[in-house]
Amino acid sequence: MKYSAERCGYCGACVSVCQKNAIELRETGISFNLKCENCNACASVCPLGALTFENH
Amino acid sequence: MKKLKYDVVVVGGRIGGSVSSLFASKNKANVLMIEKMQEIGTPVQCAGGVTDEVFKTLQMKPSDCHVTSRIEGADVYVPDGRRVRVADEKTKGYILERKMFDKHLAIESAKAGTDIMVKTRFKDLIMREGKVCGVVAEYLGETVEVEADLVIAADGVESTLARKAGLNMVKIPEKIFSCAQYEVVGLDVPSNWLKFYFGEQVAPGGYAWIFPKGDKVANVGLGVRGTKETAYTHLKRFVSRVDATPVELNVGGIPVSGPVDKTFADGLLVVGDAAGQVDPLTGGGIRITAVCGRIAGEIAAEAVKTGNASEKFLKRYEDIWKEKIGKNLVMSLKYRKVLDTLTDEDMNRLGKFAEEHDVMSISKISALKFVGKNPHLLRLLKEIL
Known part of the structure; x- marks a missing residue:
């Protein structure tokens, strides 16, 4: 997933829907680990559009 | 590495965390609450509406320090603009200044004896033979190990803590309200009336709201589900109808799936958004979390007193909260299903x-x-x- 730290409101909605425990919420942002499978669930609930599907 | 020992450690310092730590401390447990943000109550992820009942549950009186306006009723607007007016004893309540309210609860909890660490992020659970025995946290880059008889997970919709204990916490995207809200200035609306707007144009899968805070200040926001456009895009469109200036932007995800399957484990209780303790019809969580947080705190103290934080003992937390509000949640879930169709x-x-x-x-x-x-x-x- 492509993550825009500038758009992120660090609300954690993305973390709540991640099946793979691939996202960690920090004080003012998130970080992805290698478990991410680009399922797009996080992007679909992000209120600010900080997450977008990345085409490899 | 710093090592600490408490009876109870509460992860998360918002309403769920502060209420459970408050009632655990009141009942003589030695409690630590950790909060990842450096300021309790920020950023706000809530419109702030509560009914009078919340203050009764918390054994507190509403104060001008954390309440902005008195609410008498609500206007519900259907898609064609028709208005349905709802007002009775049950709709009476307040709009909270959440930053102040959350801080006030934390202060009350501290006064009751709770130790609090801010800017302290939960990293991992300490588990022994399948039992939760404490948490590992990070404070200013330093690792802190906190041993505890019992852990309360009040870490919000994103709850990673309970997942680590093996509870199924992952939410389905279709059952999350994706929310965005502006606090605006210059909106001339009555300060005692809530407004709700429904319809595919305004807020698909959810609704929009105007919660007045008095003196032409209001929280204007919406929650949507299953939309191509973001909640923020919908919000921009909604507020463009009015001539008002934003002074704050809030975002958040609200679980409207009903409570998670299990809210306890060996040495662990889960409260608030983490436990899905949210009204699935309205997305409102303060009242339910206040009730459940209080029960969690009381049960935690009892577990400490009797030296029994086993899964079998802690089941009574879930039994009691379900007895108190379970029926309402089941009804709300049915209404949610109907509304969705x-x-x-x-x-x-x-x-x-x-x-x-x-x-x-x-x-x-x-x-x-x-x-x-x-x-x-x-x-x-x-x-x-």
Whole structure:
């Protein structure tokens, strides 16, 4: 997933829907680990559009 | 590495965390609460509406320091703009200044004896033989190990803590309200009335709201589900109708799936958004979290006293909260299901019907007549009854 730290409101909605425990919420942002499978669930609930599907 | 020992450690310092730590401390447990943010109560992820009942549960009085306005009732707007007015004893309440309210709760908890660490992020659970025995956290880059008889997970919708204990916490995207809200200045609305707006144009899968804070200040926001456009895009469109200046932007995800399957484990209790303790119809969580947080705190203290934080003992937390609010949640879930199947046209018909009757005292006969004219709504009615 492509993550825009500038758009992120660090609300954690993305973390709540991640099946793979691939996202960690920090004080003012998130970080992805290698478990991410680009399922797009996080992007679909992000209120600010900080997450977008990345085409490899 | 710093090592600490407490009876109870609470992860998360918002309403769920502060209320459970408050009632655990009041009942003589030695409690630590950790909060990842450096300021308790920020960023706000809530519109701040509560009913009078919340203050009774918390054994507190509303104060000008954390309450902005008194609410008498609500106007619900269906898609065609028709208004349904709802007002009775149950709709009476307040709009909270959440930053101040959350801080106030934390202060009350500290006064009752809770130790609090801010800017302290949960990293991992300490587990022994399948039992939760504490947490590993990070404070300013330093690792802190906190041993505890019992851990309370109040870490919000994103709850990673309970997942680590093996509870199924992952939410389905279709059952998350994706929310965005502006606090705006210059909106001339009555300070004692909430406004709700429904419809595919305004807020698909959810609704928009205006919660007045008095003196032309209001929280204007919306929650949506399953949309291509973001909640923020919908919000921009919604506020463009009015001439008002934002002074704050809030975002968040609200679980409207009903509570998670299990809210306890060996040495662990889960409260608040983490546990899905949110009204699935409205997305409101303060009242339910206040009730559940209080029970969690009391049960935690009892577990410490009796030296028994086993899964078997902690089950009583879930038994008690389900007894207190479980029925309401089940009803709300049914209403949510029904609402999800209504088209804009259905809502308009319901709005027209409600407009022609006094909505707080619609007789069974006139309701039946209405359903008779709209047979496809009868099936939905059966779901509720």
